[in-house]
Amino acid sequence: MEGELEEDESFTTISLADVGMSEARGTAALHTKLDEVFTMNCDMDGDMENQMENQMENQVEMEEKTRLINQVLELQHTLEDLSARVDAVKEENLKLKSENQVLGQYIENLMSASSVFQTTDTKSKRK
Numbered sequence: 001m002e003g004e005l006e007e008d009e010s011f012t013t014i015s016l017a018d019v020g021m022s023e024a025r026g027t028a029a030l031h032t033k034l035d036e037v038f039t040m041n042c043d044m045d046g047d048m049e050n051q052m053e054n055q056m057e058n059q060v061e062m063e064e065k066t067r068l069i070n071q072v073l074e075l076q077h078t079l080e081d082l083s084a085r086v087d088a089v090k091e092e093n094l095k096l097k098s099e100n101q102v103l104g105q106y107i108e109n110l111m112s113a114s115s116v117f118q119t120t121d122t123k124s125k126r127k
Contacts, residue, residue, distance in 0.1 A: 111117040
């Protein structure tokens with residue numbers, strides 16, 4: 001186990017025997033080794049934080065995309081409903097126009113058949 005580090009999720013254990021130096025030099029080497037391990041742990045913590053931030057950002061992006069997709073689908077359905085309604089109104093309008101033409105023709109025929117609605121020459125009666 002010489003020169004090896006024991007790590008778990010919370011800390012790293014280094015024995016002085018693993019450093020392999022005299023006690024005076026061992027203390028300096030130990031501090032250096034501890035600094036390296038601390039830096040390495042900080043880097044790992046930083047990487048983990050970055051990964052967690054990226055995952056949270058990705059999740060927020062996915063939720064936003066899902067919300068937008070649902071909103072687009074809802075708007076598409078609304079547009080389909082409005083288009084169907086416009087088509088129905090156009091159809092009803094054509095039907096009413098046709099009925100109005102028939103009624104107009106019927107009224108004209110009644111008026112021409114009745115003596116009350118006959119055109120008279122008002123200029124000739126005044127003289």
